[in-house]
Amino acid sequence: MANKKQGFLAIVRREILRMQSRPLYGLSMIFAPLFCFVFFTSLMHEGLPQSLPAGVVDEDNTTVSRSILRNLDSYQQTEIIKQYSSFAEAREAMQRNEIYGFFYIPKGTGAKASSQQQPVISIYTNAAYLIPSSLLYRDMKTMAVMASAAVGREVLFAKGANMDQAMGFLQPIQMDMHPIGNPWLNYNVYLSNTMLPAVLALMILMVTCFSIHTELKDGTAGEWLQMADDNILKAVSAKLFPQTMLFSLMALIYLVLIYGYLQFPAHNGFWPMFLAAELLILASQGFAVFIASAIPSLRWSLSLCTLWGVLSIPISGFSFPVMGMPAALQAMSYLFPLRYYFLIYVDQALNGIPMVYSAWFYTALTAFLILPLLDISLLRKAAHEYTYLP
Amino acid sequence: MWIKDMLDVCGKELRKTVSDVGVLVFFIVVPLLYPLLYAYLYGRETVREVPVVAVDDCRSTTSREFLRKCDATPDLKIVSYCADMEEARNVIHNHKAYGIIQIPRELDKTLADGHQATINLYCDMSGLLYYKAMLSGCTMVSLDMNRDIQMVRLSGMSDHEKEVMTMPIENEYVTMFNPANGFQAFLIPAVLILVLQQTLVLGVAMMAGTEHERRRKGELILGDEYSNPITVLGGKALAYLLVYGFTATYVLCVVPWLFNMPQLWQLPTLVAFIVPFLLASIFFAISISFFVRDRESCFLLFVFVSVPLIFMSGISWPTSNMPTFWRFLAQIFPSTHGVNGFARIGTAGALLQDVRYESIALWIQTAVYFMTSLFIYERLYRSDKMPGVEFVIAMRTRMRKDLREAGRDIKVIGRKLKSKL
Numbered sequence: 001m002a003n004k005k006q007g008f009l010a011i012v013r014r015e016i017l018r019m020q021s022r023p024l025y026g027l028s029m030i031f032a033p034l035f036c037f038v039f040f041t042s043l044m045h046e047g048l049p050q051s052l053p054a055g056v057v058d059e060d061n062t063t064v065s066r067s068i069l070r071n072l073d074s075y076q077q078t079e080i081i082k083q084y085s086s087f088a089e090a091r092e093a094m095q096r097n098e099i100y101g102f103f104y105i106p107k108g109t110g111a112k113a114s115s116q117q118q119p120v121i122s123i124y125t126n127a128a129y130l131i132p133s134s135l136l137y138r139d140m141k142t143m144a145v146m147a148s149a150a151v152g153r154e155v156l157f158a159k160g161a162n163m164d165q166a167m168g169f170l171q172p173i174q175m176d177m178h179p180i181g182n183p184w185l186n187y188n189v190y191l192s193n194t195m196l197p198a199v200l201a202l203m204i205l206m207v208t209c210f211s212i213h214t215e216l217k218d219g220t221a222g223e224w225l226q227m228a229d230d231n232i233l234k235a236v237s238a239k240l241f242p243q244t245m246l247f248s249l250m251a252l253i254y255l256v257l258i259y260g261y262l263q264f265p266a267h268n269g270f271w272p273m274f275l276a277a278e279l280l281i282l283a284s285q286g287f288a289v290f291i292a293s294a295i296p297s298l299r300w301s302l303s304l305c306t307l308w309g310v311l312s313i314p315i316s317g318f319s320f321p322v323m324g325m326p327a328a329l330q331a332m333s334y335l336f337p338l339r340y341y342f343l344i345y346v347d348q349a350l351n352g353i354p355m356v357y358s359a360w361f362y363t364a365l366t367a368f369l370i371l372p373l374l375d376i377s378l379l380r381k382a383a384h385e386y387t388y389l390p
Numbered sequence: 391m392w393i394k395d396m397l398d399v400c401g402k403e404l405r406k407t408v409s410d411v412g413v414l415v416f417f418i419v420v421p422l423l424y425p426l427l428y429a430y431l432y433g434r435e436t437v438r439e440v441p442v443v444a445v446d447d448c449r450s451t452t453s454r455e456f457l458r459k460c461d462a463t464p465d466l467k468i469v470s471y472c473a474d475m476e477e478a479r480n481v482i483h484n485h486k487a488y489g490i491i492q493i494p495r496e497l498d499k500t501l502a503d504g505h506q507a508t509i510n511l512y513c514d515m516s517g518l519l520y521y522k523a524m525l526s527g528c529t530m531v532s533l534d535m536n537r538d539i540q541m542v543r544l545s546g547m548s549d550h551e552k553e554v555m556t557m558p559i560e561n562e563y564v565t566m567f568n569p570a571n572g573f574q575a576f577l578i579p580a581v582l583i584l585v586l587q588q589t590l591v592l593g594v595a596m597m598a599g600t601e602h603e604r605r606r607k608g609e610l611i612l613g614d615e616y617s618n619p620i621t622v623l624g625g626k627a628l629a630y631l632l633v634y635g636f637t638a639t640y641v642l643c644v645v646p647w648l649f650n651m652p653q654l655w656q657l658p659t660l661v662a663f664i665v666p667f668l669l670a671s672i673f674f675a676i677s678i679s680f681f682v683r684d685r686e687s688c689f690l691l692f693v694f695v696s697v698p699l700i701f702m703s704g705i706s707w708p709t710s711n712m713p714t715f716w717r718f719l720a721q722i723f724p725s726t727h728g729v730n731g732f733a734r735i736g737t738a739g740a741l742l743q744d745v746r747y748e749s750i751a752l753w754i755q756t757a758v759y760f761m762t763s764l765f766i767y768e769r770l771y772r773s774d775k776m777p778g779v780e781f782v783i784a785m786r787t788r789m790r791k792d793l794r795e796a797g798r799d800i801k802v803i804g805r806k807l808k809s810k811l
């Protein structure tokens with residue numbers, strides 16, 4: 001009887017029962033990640049925002065200004081929703097968040113253009129909302145240059161040039177941009193690829209730390225260790241095993257969701273990313289065990305794990321590149337498992353280069369798994385002589 | 391007297407806050423340090439000198455001039471000149487550069503023929519800022535060089551004539567409210583507001599969790615010292631409002647000032663907007679804190695929510711392009727309106743009438759969450775009917791108490807009977 005309650009499998013069974021006994025585990029291990037998976041992928045399902053609301057102030061009201069505006073409205077990403085009578089009115093609409101930007105055509109633009117006095121038209125965007133502002137700017141700038149070229153082209157046509165000659169004169173050198181791996185500039189690809197594992201890793205860090213320390217808090221640690229013959233390594237690995245399995249299932253769900261259902265680019269196929277996701281799970285667990293052993297207080301170790309999980313989102317560099325951060329934080333970024341996952345994703349899914357180039361990132365993730373070996377003996381000591389501090 | 395009761399509760403709540411290190415961390419330490427960390431992280435606003443490699447198949451004066459000018463822009467830095475695309479790709483694969491500028495062999499010939507020549511740019515898409523830097527850097531150089539080329543072709547005209555010929559309508563670009571067009575001024579206001587709401591939720595939930603634990607162990611029995619749940623609720627809200635008056639002043643005024651971020655707000659507008667935001671957050675926090683069963687579970691339940699919340703506010707992905715469901719769901723969180731209002735008041739200098747929608751929404755939220763927390767308090771205070779396990783425990787303690795009293799009564803009756811006999 002006593003024998004039956006000992007060993008790896010018994011602890012696994014015990015852990016499953018513990019997980020079932022509290023809705024908190026279900027909420028944080030299943031609901032939270034699933035919610036975020038659905039949230040991010042559906043939020044940005046458009047890929048690139050379309051029909052962003054913009055306005056115009058046309059103080060000129062000539063054929064020239066009207067032709068500029070007509071062309072502007074034909075852009076896919078810009079939608080002119082209103083014409084304002086003055087600059088102040090448009091600026092106020094921007095402050096009310098009705099539009100993200102506007103075109104300002106001052107009085108006399110048409111007259112100046114036809115009398116060759118080089119009028120100036122202005123583009124204003126609300127850069128407090130950076131993404132719509134940058135996208136609007138791109139359309140509006142192109143439009144302004146085109147408007148200018150259209151006038152120049154008419155002059156050249158009048159002088160007898162053909163289309164090819166005219167363009168060769170107006171824009172002798174043109175740029176041809178090839179965005180590797182994400183030619184649609186799809187924001188969903190750009191953000192969800194890192195956001196989904198980031199949320200999962202955050203939950204793993206917190207749940208691992210919480211579940212180990214609640215044993216100490218509830219005073220069940222003695223029983224738990226005794227089931228593993230006082231072998232802390234066995235106790236921890238058996239306890240975390242069912243969690244690893246559940247988190248692997250969640251990882252599988254998001255991988256299938258983004259690479260299978262949504263068809264995000266995965267140029268080296270499914271397995272390199274699956275490996276990366278598995279290693280991210282284990283690395284996060286390893287890191288959490290390391291912290292949980294080092295700090296013998298539930299709240300402080302949980303706080304640190306939470307901080308790590310939340311901070312890993314900006315510091316992984318997927319939205320704001322690491323090279324733009326202060327040097328101290330650049331160095332810090334090496335301590336976050338998500339950073340390596342992000343680098344692997346860039347190599348393996350986005351760019352599809354041979355795995356040997358990412359070998360070092362896979363190794364670094366694995367290193368997090370060995371981290372707890374350094375201080376896990378402290379956890380064993382704590383399990384024997386622990387007093388809960390609120 | 392209800393005012394006295396309310397101040398009494400407020401005092402007790404403040405004492406409870408100060409004596410609980412865990413709550414103090416959420417109410418004071420996190421709001422103190424976290425915004426500094428974020429502002430520091432995005433302090434450089436954008437990326438400069440993005441490393442790129444050049445493949446110059448033309449090797450003419452024009453192509454060299456183009457590359458030299460690219461290298462001179464603040465956006466790009468040419469780290470290597472490669473013999474062919476294969477070599478360039480190798481540099482990219484080794485994570486030494488994020489883009490390739492490839493100049494075709496026939497560039498000069500095409501230009502001399504008067505046709506349009508094309509320069510190819512290949513960009514690593516791991517960060518959109520690399521793309522932005524490469525596109526804007528190279529486009530700027532090409533526009534500049536195009537003008538020079540046209541000027542030469544238009545010899546025989548005056549300088550002004552040439553300029554008019556090449557650019558009949560000039561244009562200018564003004565990025566309003568975020569002069570550096572960077573990350574800090576756009577993301578930090580959202581982070582600041584979210585820090586206020588989330589630390590409130592975490593701190594209040596931690597206190598509720600502690601109370602819950604003690605009640606479960608029978609250490610804490612809800613008394614009926616205060617006749618009215620409104621006074622209890624009002625007293626608690628007052629205490630949090632006092633603490634967050636200071637916290638919010640630091641987070642919303644001092645932090646942006648420290649990092650030289652745009653601060654165009656006017657004091658009456660800011661106060662009139664932040665007070666309903668804090669009230670809505672406080673009652674929101676109290677309402678959801680009832681789901682917390684113990685001290686530490688607030689981490690697991692509420693921290694991850696910050697990530698979707700920052701996106702729901704529309705500061706990053708535009709609200710106009712959100713699916714309807716998420717747009718509606720976002721309305722129930724104080725942070726959504728808080729972020730939108732504060733970003734426009736602080737960064738864009740909006741007045742209260744410009745954020746009318748947001749401030750009305752926050753007042754409605756204050757009312758609604760006040761009602762929900764009142765409803766839950768009413769249940770807790772007026773009767774012992776608490777949901778689930780707590781109900782059973784409460785009934786058990788009451789039964790034991792009843793039994794004990796009954797036992798005592800029986801003894802008394804027995805004694806009385808004995809004496810009579």
